[in-house]
Amino acid sequence: MPHTLPETELHNPQSTKPPLDPHLKALENEAIHIFREVAAEFERPVMLYSIGKDSSVLLHLARKAFYPGRIPFPLLHIDTGWKFREMIAFRDEMVARYDLDLVAHTNPRGAAENVTPFTHGSALYTDIMKTEALRQALDAGQYDAAFGGARRDEEASRAKERIYSFRTPDHRWDPRNQRPELWNVYNGMIRKGESVRAFPLSNWTEVDIWRYIQAEEIPIVPLYFAEKRPVVERDGMLILAEDPRLELLPGEVKREEVIRFRTLGCFPLTGAIRSEADTLDDIIAELETATVSERQGRAIDRDQAGSMEKKKREGYF
């Protein structure tokens, strides 16, 4: 007796799209392979969900990997309390629309001690509200594998990272002693307390992400599209000025400008770019002629040379 669903139930109504080009198809296949491998090999996987464009692609790929089943692991959002308002609204909408299991975690110590990007500086704030919070959440969930949306083209130390990136029980990355990783045969063997960060998007570039979002019609936070928004200029960055907790410093003025974001993080630390790109076509065209890299808008990467590697050694994603 055939064990199948009726044809109509299997046919996804979204599927009027043209097929992916071979380049994106190869990237998609690789990512799905990694998702399935981790889900099968580890006892308690979790997917880091940061609500940005890479996370949106990651989520879409996870849905594809396990279709027609549900995603067999929860999503974890490290909520610093300083995310863009639209990000949180978008997150909640995705959770409802796709019936996701979401775990949101905020560092209770940071919240109690009122750690903010304004009072503690970006480095210490990131350390407590992101890195420490992540370690807490991973420990609490006893997760042995965590998916992340990091790409090797983002930054020089990321370019060195394996697809299965091994972490010690205290979440440290040892870049000098990574396990060899040959072909697509991943070594998922770990001892209790150790874990693996898995990066299905390792080989994607920023342009690939956008072209895939367009081809697959993946929903993303509207902040990626240009619109007239209130901003202030601070330390050479354009900061979105909509949250009442942002106090203007002497000499700063709030004004309306047509801007968009190339990456999304905590609003006080994420710079907008002046851009008119309000469609995916425009964004892709803008990217293909861009003269600066995407991480330029991020305060956390500018603190010091090698700062990403340092953060990663300490357990940051």
Next chain:
Amino acid sequence: MTAPAAANAALDQTVVSLPVQETARVVRDTRPLRLITCGSVDDGKSTLIGRLLWDTKAVKEDQAASLQRDSSGKQNDLGLPDFALLLDGLQAEREQGITIDVAYRYFATDKRSFIVADTPGHEQYTRNMATGASTADLAVLLVDARVGLLEQTRRHATIATLMGIRQFVLAVNKIDLTNYDRARFDQISHEFRELALSLGVRQVTAIPVSALKGENVVYDGRASMPWYDGPTLIGVLELATTRSAQTVGFRLPVQRVSRPGESFRGYQGTVAGGSVKPGDSVVILPSGMVANVTKIVTFDLVRNAAVAGDAITLVLDRQVDVSRGDVIASIDSQPMTGLAFDAQLVALQPEGIQPGKRYWLKSGSRRQRVQVQPVSQLELKSGKWNHADELPMNAIGKVHLAFDEQAIFDTYEQNRTTGAFILIDPDTNNTVAGGMITAKRAALGGIHTEESRVILSLPADLADQLMATELFASRREDVEVRRVTAGKAVNIIDAIDG
């Protein structure tokens, strides 16, 4: 691309100005070419890739600014930035001026896109070179023009070939430091061609290069080397071929079984060879059960075919026992199953490979216990295989593999997925070797007693009838039944009769 004199002139100045930004509209009708740089320590691998990124405009302004910043103080005589810093992203690498682990970078020309893995030359980090080589279509092997081929050059060329790379570019680098000596270039190219031939590689392009000055990388070096009229590096890369699809039959290593509800059971995995369509008869290994494919399910649609590389969910027409690690294969062209195989491998960790030790072997989604018996080790200088009882770190060796349970392989030559494996040390959980299956072993050296098994090749329906009988159930250990199509069975019988 031809060098506008201005572009080279601009790079000779101490002030680094980026090449003019052009719109990079990349053709994406093929998958990207995957390449590695390899060769001995300090031959200029990272510099070459850095230069390649620079001249293809893959370096953005902020990255160029930090390169400028980081290069200051340790600039070379020419006043050019240290392009290797674009690749050597770890603090330890920057401090020591060497590459430790492989860096993956992405760039494109208007003809195609590339994934490049810059691997370390230092012998201690050979494992990271092997990591990069395992997935590459092409290897750019660097040699310092002043030094020539070294043992490490031979090691890298050999590992790259073992891992199936058949296209090589020999970049005779630092040619600027030899006064663009043509005789030197010819001599090194000749020497390498001999090595390549001994490794069975025919496709070699030798190019005299100055990675630092960017000569014959993206722009030609005619001004300094009028005697060279061959292609630039990028010219060769644009025309190189990606690994062709494998020719053997359909293979689906099962990663997981999807059972979202009572009414659905699908087998998820990535097609590792051949193709499949609804209606095809398949065999599940190692059990040997047969079934027919009813559906190929993906998120977007129910597909009418899937080919190598596709991540799919397969639905079969009957309830058979399939679990993770099994391989679903075409009936007509099955992989080898058995308890003993021959393989070549590269030992990647300080402990080497010890005889008699039981390792974990992972191939595709299948992980099982294996005993590894080293047989011989390659002597890099002479190319001879010498008898060996154990394999030290970085050794290239031939081994016998003995399994407790049925293993399923193709040869690596036939299938780069189902013929490849890694060894994991159960004591450390580290990956200690990368290996390639060369053959199934008939003689078992007395470890196992499989010799006495009889192989019956039968049409699928007959095979099923036979396997359903009581008699067969009692002789399972002695008989291996292979299902073939009726047509193939006739051929086999004809061959025996005639």
